[in-house]
Amino acid sequence: MFEAVLSNGVVLKKIVESIKELVTEVNLEITSDGLSIQAMDSSHIALIVLILKASEFEEFQCDRPQNLGISITYLNKLLKIAGNDDSIKLKSESDSGILTLTFQGPNNEKICEFNLNLLTLDAEHLGIPEQEYSAEVKMSSLEFTKICRELTQVTDTLNISIDKEAIKFAVSGNVGAGCITMRGNVSDKVEENLFIRVNGNVNMAFSLRYLNLFNKAAMLSEEVVLFLSPEVPIVIQFVFDLGELKYFLAPKVADDN
């Protein structure tokens, strides 16, 4: 048996909205610690890791560790029915083959209850090694989103280079070539804040198409943290009250262009 209640249901809507274009079917891994997802995108280039902490739900019960296979596409359709102010309850009786979603608004006169059929999916939990990264950058998720979206005008390959003082986002295409440079900055305004920690300089290339997909999660958190090391996938991390959503993306090598 699994049952969880989230008074701020809109977070769940945003999470599913953030991953629905990358994965269509996933296992919800449920333990008494919380709910997590680990899934490769369909082209096996990006990895999504979602962790929601049991302690941050209003209620969370799980009698034994279990995997619930769900269609993200269908779950997203059902969650669209939930209002932004609704609480959301997730419930699955053992061996029922069903996840029941209950949406309830602040006005108790309206109750929505939907059943989602569970799927049987291969469980392939990857062990992701803990890693020291050469560089870590924390910045406004809105600013990072704007930069990635705007540079897509020029080409799909984004070069990110980081040294102690600045992070550079460079592109080069038929349209022209150029770069956006941002210096480390401490400000009261989240959108102007930029924190850089560097052990070794990095200079790596990534697909803007994927970064733009990841940036849908900017609605979950005002800040994004980038972790980079040479020849290792970049980690794009969004932290929020309920937990965190991380994307791993392999760098492009020169031949990819």
Next chain:
Amino acid sequence: MFEAVLSNGVVLKKIVESIKELVTEVNLEITSDGLSIQAMDSSHIALIVLILKASEFEEFQCDRPQNLGISITYLNKLLKIAGNDDSIKLKSESDSGILTLTFQGPNNEKICEFNLNLLTLDAEHLGIPEQEYSAEVKMSSLEFTKICRELTQVTDTLNISIDKEAIKFAVSGNVGAGCITMRGNVSDKVEENLFIRVNGNVNMAFSLRYLNLFNKAAMLSEEVVLFLSPEVPIVIQFVFDLGELKYFLAPKVADDN
């Protein structure tokens, strides 16, 4: 001769907007009592009945009962030229073959005058029998619109069941199955109000595609009234200052699924 002036012209824009996807050519039936339309949609599944009362126009003259055949598609294009604050005058001289529309804004320096060619259409006025309905539900038109639109995510067939205490909107499809339950409620806020009158319980199925088309009329009225009886078309009624717009829709039978 027919002439009518509407100071609040935007209502006419909204009415035509509400029916333009269901009917393309209709007869305006004009008497000294007012202006009415009765038309089946092109697939003969839904019936539209519009009644505008002469007494609610700023001016209304009609020397004899007459039918003016018009293209709703073209009328809609011309009405788009009218501003939301414009008054609208409709005028048709006898046997002129033309309906003249005059739009005038609060600023008198701008006058728009357009002629719409009249069509000769078959006049087929249906006698709609007065009927006692088993159930009547009055609720927020916005809430009803949201429910229909959201449940379209799941399937096209909406099951509506009503008893003394609640109205249930149920759907079932590949995505999953579920229902939205709303209890009768008296509130100061229109969007939370729900009035139920029941002589006999009903449980009927309808096409969400049509209900979504009807709900365009929610811009005419904050409230919608549903009238239901077993095996009889549902009536969706929107009442507003100038008159009322009613849609009749035959229920789906089990085989329709």
Next chain:
Amino acid sequence: MFEAVLSNGVVLKKIVESIKELVTEVNLEITSDGLSIQAMDSSHIALIVLILKASEFEEFQCDRPQNLGISITYLNKLLKIAGNDDSIKLKSESDSGILTLTFQGPNNEKICEFNLNLLTLDAEHLGIPEQEYSAEVKMSSLEFTKICRELTQVTDTLNISIDKEAIKFAVSGNVGAGCITMRGNVSDKVEENLFIRVNGNVNMAFSLRYLNLFNKAAMLSEEVVLFLSPEVPIVIQFVFDLGELKYFLAPKVADDN
């Protein structure tokens, strides 16, 4: 060498946005007086004349008259990267083959620098004769935009006739026929102001498709000035702090319908 700085960079974004659907490659003609463009649209029906005055830039240096051939399509993509509050610097070293754009926000921590490859284009500067026009009309650019857009519902050919007291915009198509009449008016509100100067009445027809394209420049100026003489292209002029943008459009002759 050419270098110019515009603190209010959004004006440049709007200018390029206003012409990008009419021309794809143009010569920027640069002298110590300023920057200008003169270009026919691809179908050779409309002429665009842009004049930006050196004195209105924050900085403007030009060591000798020169033409910089640029792709408007690519320039537009790069300008989309600039924020609305950014200053824009344009710089081109002699014989570098490159125009460098630097965008800088009010927050100095972020700098964007892009290089646009220059093109070699035929320079064909037309001598446009100074002309006395029969009629001149100054009106709200927003109102003119609305009229053109709305009448497009009816047909593509707009008839403009002007006499001492009023300007009439008339259309005729399958949908119907009609006209919008606006009288000369002096008002404190720009959107109600209408100034008419007439030496001889005019009555001419133009393509609404082109007028709608020109009207993108309404974002540059609250007012538009129309200059008309029989059998001569209409001039649609938008004046703003930095200079002016004029469109010339040949009238339609009866056979064009």
